[in-house]
Amino acid sequence: AQSVTQPDIHITVSEGASLELRCNYSYGATPYLFWYVQSPGQGLQLLLKYFSGDTLVQGIKGFEAEFKRSQSSFNLRKPSVHWSDAAEYFCAVGAMEYGNKLVFGAGTILRVKS
Amino acid sequence: DTAVSQTPKYLVTQMGNDKSIKCEQNLGHDTMYWYKQDSKKFLKIMFSYNNKELIINETVPNRFSPKSPDKAHLNLHINSLELGDSAVYFCASSQATVHNYGYTFGSGTRLTVV
Numbered sequence: 001a002q003s004v005t006q007p008d009i010h011i012t013v014s015e016g017a018s019l020e021l022r023c024n025y026s027y028g029a030t031p032y033l034f035w036y037v038q039s040p041g042q043g044l045q046l047l048l049k050y051f052s053g054d055t056l057v058q059g060i061k062g063f064e065a066e067f068k069r070s071q072s073s074f075n076l077r078k079p080s081v082h083w084s085d086a087a088e089y090f091c092a093v094g095a096m097e098y099g100n101k102l103v104f105g106a107g108t109i110l111r112v113k114s
Numbered sequence: 115d116t117a118v119s120q121t122p123k124y125l126v127t128q129m130g131n132d133k134s135i136k137c138e139q140n141l142g143h144d145t146m147y148w149y150k151q152d153s154k155k156f157l158k159i160m161f162s163y164n165n166k167e168l169i170i171n172e173t174v175p176n177r178f179s180p181k182s183p184d185k186a187h188l189n190l191h192i193n194s195l196e197l198g199d200s201a202v203y204f205c206a207s208s209q210a211t212v213h214n215y216g217y218t219f220g221s222g223t224r225l226t227v228v
Contacts, residue, residue: 032215038155043118043204043219051215088155100145100210101170102217104157 002027002093004105012111013081021076021108023091032094033074034102035065039087047089050074061085086112117141120205120220127195128228135190135223137205145169145210146188147217148180151202163188164210195227 003026013019025031032051036044048059055067065076074091091105118139127133139146147170148160162170163182177193192199202224206217 034216036219043221044157044217046216046218049216090157094215096210096215098170100162100164100208100215101159103159107155 002031002095002098002101002103004091004093004103006089006091006105006108008108009106010109010111012113015083015112015114016080019076019078019081019085019110021089021091021110023074023076023105024072025074025091025093026072027093027095029095032096033065033067034092034094035059035063035074035076036090036092036104037061037087038090038107044090047076081110081112083112083114086110117218118205118207118220120203120223122223123221124224124226126226126228129195129197131195132191132193133195133225134192135203135205135225137188137190137220139186139205139207139218141207141209141218143207143209143218144185145208146182146185147206147208148188148190149204149206151204151222153201157204161188161190192225195225197227200225200227 005024034049035047038044050067088107090107092102094102120137145164147162160174161180166182179191182188202222204222205220208217
């Protein structure tokens, strides 16, 4: 069965600093991997996704993520964080053979200090 | 213009009542889902439908009954509401092709049972 671990419950970074949010997954085949962002009281917005090919994927809002098969990781990065990036971030792994089910990690809350 | 819309946005009700949440998508997707987000923000799939056919039915009490009158709608009916049903319920949709795989979420329905 698929599973996702986001080891950091909270992360605080200064505005303008770089950011890396960690995600480790467990899945037997080539995974489909996603990062979503949820602002308070809002739904989830897709930041980026990985299916195959180039292991460094670019997303919206200046985010990127790198797929590392050897480490079963899909970490999210941003070179310079803005105050508006404060939100909760969810990593997810999908399997089309299981009815397109997405399994989410527990989320990482990002706080940005000025 | 809203891609996935849920109604109502907020629902406060007493224990033992029956309530419904409606979801509609105008993206032409063929698969729709219900997810529950608990107080710890953990997202767990409840159901998914593909072209009106039930595909995923996770371990959910049978007080919860999804209904899909057509592929653009997926409603959730809950009987005999309990305190533990309080959560945010998200509807989502997706297209089941590799390059379009990834959910579009509604903005959620916050259910409070008192």
